Amino acid sequence: MLGQNQTTVTEFILVGFSPFPRLQLLFFVLFLLMYLFSLLGNLLIMLAVWHERSLHKPMYFFLCTLSISEISYTLAINPRMLADLVSTHHTISFWGCANQMFFTFACGLTHCFLLTVMGYDRYVAICHPLRYSVLMSSRGCAWLVISSWLSGVVMGLVITLPIFNLTFCGPNEIHHFFCQVPPLVKLACGDVSAVAIGIGLLYIIVLLGCSLLILLSYTFIAATILKIPSVESRRKAFSTCASHLIVVVIHYGFASVVHLKSKALEALEGDTLMGISYSALTPFLSPIIFSLRNKELKDALKKVLLRSLCPSRLQLL
Template identity: 50%
Template sequence: MNNHTTIITFLLWGFSSFPDLQVLLFVLISFSHLTIITANASIMAAIKLSHSLHTPMYFFLCGLSFSETCTTMVVIPRMLVDLLSVSKTISLPECATQMFFLSVFGTNNCFTMAAMSYDRYTAIHSPLHYAIWMTHKICAQLLMASWVTGIVVALSLVSIVFNLSFCHSNIIQHFFCDIPPVISLACDFTPYHEMAIFMLCAFVLVGSFILIMISYVFIGSVIMKMPSAKGRYKAFSTCSSHLTVVSIHYGFAGFVYLRPKNSDSFREDMLMAVTYTVLTPLLNPIIYSLRNKEMQTALKKVLEHANKLIPQRAHK
């Protein structure tokens, strides 16, 4: 970071506009956070313990659940502290660290969903060669590529943002260190910086979305050629959960990061950010469990196993 940066701490002022609602927000977000951790942990445990779920689709779902849990751990605990705190201060290195990990997990989520769409295309287009084309090694390489891409993009974004000079104000109109409200405080933010940040965000959101849409165009063409309605319904049902999650994720993320910014848009962005940092990780495991009988069966086994362990520990 450059020596001419004069601001060394920021104020996360996102929820200060609602002083009378902060206790209620604390209770609601705390409950949501516990539910997110429990739901995603249950999904990961079910996939790990159930041999029938040791397939590429659930391998990627486990990776997505882990990444989304990490995303909430970066944002929500700090948000809860600030809801009950008076100062709401965050140092510049802490802000940069939070932005880095959010960018890593956010990028990883996007490209993991792209890998999931490719997996669905392979399963529907070439079911006989599916086991050959989607080996455990290939799946691990796709997931690793998502993480590496996330790290590279995050390093690029953080190096651009935190090499700027912050001297106008130290009040971030948000509840975490998101890119748009932070760069609005910079003194030397130029169109070149804006273009670089926009291109990185577009690469993640638009690039991964195009990969997903290409997969689904081919999936749709294969499904339409199937002779029986039952076969078409079965093929589409394997993609419905993923399509629902993709629609929710890209709808909110695209609204926040790809539309033009002004000082009046930060309030709308903050409300949207609550949705994709709290609601989306909460909905994803619900969507996958409600629409998937295999997952429902595995989750029941996990709950039964947990219920058996509780009396045993209490007896000891």
């Protein structure tokens, strides 16, 4: 539970997309379709991994867990954002804002840790194939997933606690569509530079740390693949990493733009629009990339859909 705070503010107003009144209906339809597609795509991936024995492998176990973290992350942001787009009541309680920030950071950072774990999984599979079953045992995989979630939860608390122990004495308008750190810190009273700098550095260190570990994994992977004499074998080895690598590039690319942007891009409207990249666009693209770039998963998804829509045809196949 968050600590006691001295504040006269009991609720915040999420300004969100108010600067774009004529586009709000269009935004609502677009973001709703993206959210539903993301939700459906991740649920289908989870269902395919659960039902298909051929996918009972560490790589797909991590992918299933990644889908859970992605669903949890979007659930913390998107329903509220969609509701605000079609309503005139944009207030969120003090504790509601704290909970939203905690869950977005906990699930978002868990997502980063899981992507790092998936990079390690591909490194072991390609660089140490004979030791793969030992290093990536069921117990080891479970430990990696639990560690990722625990780390995400701890980091979420470490970031959220200092923010909501600040004093807020008005105004209470958050110039974003969810409770994000920079616009919220601007509303705090007194000198909050130490808290803002500390949280910013911590977040950047985590992002850089994860991205460097993934980069290190792929450096070893690339070196190993280049030593394979057969072109076809090299292609097959790289194909097992392609979808993960594309998602990593998109995820960290958007994160870099949002969190390391220049002062010239710090207009309030710009912050709101860029926030869409990691709250709606990345979750929308991830299931598509993993599904289209992976033949095993694609075949399993077809079976799941056929089993649901046309079970008699599946029996014939």
